[in-house]
Amino acid sequence: MAHLKVIREDSTLRLHCSGRWDALRLASVIETMQAEVLPIRNTVITFDLDAITHFDTAAALLLHRDIRTLEANGNEVTLKIEDSAVRRMFEMVGRHAHPEATFVTKMPGMLESVGVATVEFIQDTKGLLAFVGETSWTFVRLFSSPRTFRWREMLFQMNESAIKALWIIALTMFLVGVVVAYQSAVQLKTYGANIFIVDMLGISILRELAPMLTAIVVAGRSGSAFAAQIGVMKMTEEIDAMRTMGLDPFAFLVLPRILALMVMMPVLIFFADVAGVVGGMVVANIELDITMTLFLERFREAVDIKHFWVGMIKGPFFAAFIAFIGIYRGMLVKSDTESIGLNTTKSVVEAIFAVIILDAFFSIIFTNLGF
Amino acid sequence: MACIIKVDDVVTRFGDRLVHDGISLNIASGEIYGLLGPSGCGKSTLMREMILLEPVQSGSIRLFGDDVSALSHGEEQWLRGRWGVLFQSNALFTSLCVAENIALVLKESTTLSPVMIDEVVAFKLDIVGLSQRDGELYPSQLSGGMKRKVALARALAIDPTLLFLDEPTSGLDPISAREFDALILRLRDMLQLTIVMVSHDLVSIRTTLDRMAVMDEGRIAAEGTLEEVLQVDNPFIRSFFGGVSV
Numbered sequence: 001m002a003h004l005k006v007i008r009e010d011s012t013l014r015l016h017c018s019g020r021w022d023a024l025r026l027a028s029v030i031e032t033m034q035a036e037v038l039p040i041r042n043t044v045i046t047f048d049l050d051a052i053t054h055f056d057t058a059a060a061l062l063l064h065r066d067i068r069t070l071e072a073n074g075n076e077v078t079l080k081i082e083d084s085a086v087r088r089m090f091e092m093v094g095r096h097a098h099p100e101a102t103f104v105t106k107m108p109g110m111l112e113s114v115g116v117a118t119v120e121f122i123q124d125t126k127g128l129l130a131f132v133g134e135t136s137w138t139f140v141r142l143f144s145s146p147r148t149f150r151w152r153e154m155l156f157q158m159n160e161s162a163i164k165a166l167w168i169i170a171l172t173m174f175l176v177g178v179v180v181a182y183q184s185a186v187q188l189k190t191y192g193a194n195i196f197i198v199d200m201l202g203i204s205i206l207r208e209l210a211p212m213l214t215a216i217v218v219a220g221r222s223g224s225a226f227a228a229q230i231g232v233m234k235m236t237e238e239i240d241a242m243r244t245m246g247l248d249p250f251a252f253l254v255l256p257r258i259l260a261l262m263v264m265m266p267v268l269i270f271f272a273d274v275a276g277v278v279g280g281m282v283v284a285n286i287e288l289d290i291t292m293t294l295f296l297e298r299f300r301e302a303v304d305i306k307h308f309w310v311g312m313i314k315g316p317f318f319a320a321f322i323a324f325i326g327i328y329r330g331m332l333v334k335s336d337t338e339s340i341g342l343n344t345t346k347s348v349v350e351a352i353f354a355v356i357i358l359d360a361f362f363s364i365i366f367t368n369l370g371f
Numbered sequence: 372m373a374c375i376i377k378v379d380d381v382v383t384r385f386g387d388r389l390v391h392d393g394i395s396l397n398i399a400s401g402e403i404y405g406l407l408g409p410s411g412c413g414k415s416t417l418m419r420e421m422i423l424l425e426p427v428q429s430g431s432i433r434l435f436g437d438d439v440s441a442l443s444h445g446e447e448q449w450l451r452g453r454w455g456v457l458f459q460s461n462a463l464f465t466s467l468c469v470a471e472n473i474a475l476v477l478k479e480s481t482t483l484s485p486v487m488i489d490e491v492v493a494f495k496l497d498i499v500g501l502s503q504r505d506g507e508l509y510p511s512q513l514s515g516g517m518k519r520k521v522a523l524a525r526a527l528a529i530d531p532t533l534l535f536l537d538e539p540t541s542g543l544d545p546i547s548a549r550e551f552d553a554l555i556l557r558l559r560d561m562l563q564l565t566i567v568m569v570s571h572d573l574v575s576i577r578t579t580l581d582r583m584a585v586m587d588e589g590r591i592a593a594e595g596t597l598e599e600v601l602q603v604d605n606p607f608i609r610s611f612f613g614g615v616s617v
Binding site for chain 2: 337
């Protein structure tokens with residue numbers, strides 16, 4: 001530990017310094033200085049540094065600063081340094097010191113934050129549009145040379161981002177089916193309208209719940225994966241490397257991912273439909289004594305095929321939004337590590353938000369069209 | 372001269388691959404010691420074992436007299452306060468500005484006031500040859516040479532007595548690399564450092580190193596000053612130092 005002892009000798013003051021004076025062990029010295037030494041005015045003060053065993057730059061800088069303060073307060077300061085290493089350090093630090101240095105990290109004010117956020121929002125939207133445009137153009141070009149399409153990459157992505165998500169989506173939807181059926185069973189029982197559980201479950205799951213939940217799981221699972229993968233590739237300059245080799249990243253990375261998700265989304269929704277309905281059927285059987293045969297018969301009568309198609313049609317649109325947002329966010333990653341986390345988070349939040357907005361639009365459109 | 376690092380019969384194996392087959396060496400206080408050898412010979416691994424990033428599988432490494440594989444958490448932390456490490460990729464924290472990068476360890480492990488920390492940071496920037504204005508820049512705004520200097524300033528933040536440098540001049544242009552060599556020599560004298568570095572740079576090996584160990588096929592092929600190493604008949608030494616005149 002570093003020590004500082006204040007010794008009063010008549011009108012003068014002797015400060016006896018001893019021990020290891022290094023950055024990690026200065027706490028008690030700083031305390032004593034603040035409390036006993038710095039308030040002193042108009043006195044002759046001698047610093048005795050001879051008992052110091054180790055003296056580092058932080059300690060030397062501290063001493064320089066405190067001596068300056070003491071001198072400014074009208075004290076006369078002298079130093080007693082016998083040890084050559086301590087003297088050398090003290091003098092060397094004096095030559096390189098910048099006592100006025102301050103480093104401020106600028107915190108933007110509210111107005112500036114709002115401004116920056118607005119400009120960023122406009123730029124992001126413009127960027128997303130340009131990105132969609134460029135991807136579409138790559139897609140159109142594909143027709144002139146279909147053999148260049150990266151089938152292998154697309155199949156790989158279909159497996160990675162859709163087939164591997166099948167079980168979690170099915171399980172989620174099964175449980176949602178159970179919960180919805182259980183809640184409605186209690187209500188329907190009081191009206192004796194047991195059989196209508198089939199209508200209710202069928203329509204709500206096929207039309208809304210299955211597509212929505214599938215989209216949310218896919219956004220959280222695959223959309224974020226796209227953002228992170230592309231983001232890391234951007235950071236390690238892999239995307240730039242591709243460009244310089246004349247390989248279009250849109251054809252190699254973007255299009256296969258988007259098409260893979262668009263193709264697979266209806267498949268996932270189909271499985272979600274099945275899992276949800278099965279979940280409901282199990283509860284209907286236990287709670288309302290509706291046998292499986294009865295349930296399925298009623299299902300065929302009451303639930304029109306159009307509800308199934310409404311759910312299916314939404315799939316590719318949801319998929320496109322999720323994939324576009326995920327990949328675009330990945331492309332926005334800069335060279336710092338923070339931006340990868342930020343963009344991955346944003347990709348999920350924005351994708352889920354976009355899916356909900358889109359779903360609202362579909363609701364209005366389909367209802368007005370009479371579906 | 373007191374021996375600061377003592378490596379004794381270290382054997383390291385990754386799967387089937389034998390990386391170190393009984394490495395022993397001594398590094399004395401105040402010297403600049405180089406770890407040399409062909410790529411993949413385990414120089415960096417040996418350094419990582421010294422700085423507690425990899426476990427020592429067999430044999431022993433002693434730093435300041437203590438066996439690194441038999442330390443309590445408190446002793447490990449104490450040891451970490453006595454060395455500074457400069458990574459090959461600089462490993463600057465990209466979300467912090469230059470001054471914050473250097474100040475981080477001071478803020479976390481000392482009781483210095485913010486004003487004092489700024490002054491220490493300014494001092495470290497000065498001794499590595501950076502200006503005060505550079506302190507407010509972010510790592511992404513710096514050139515390669517500047518990043519290396521910031522990383523060095525950060526490694527020196529709490530005045531270590533021991534400095535580990537992993538290929539300090541790689542990726543720098545020749546002018547920056549020579550500047551960096553001179554800086555290392557100057558700082559060694561200024562701060563009484565012991566420096567251990569992995570290097571491939573012939574010029575910096577000749578101008579900065581006091582002693583070196585050449586590792587080849589998992590063993591120490593030669594150890595000593597450059598003259599001593601050049602006396603040893605080894606295919607790697609012949610091809611590596613091919614054109615060097617002492």
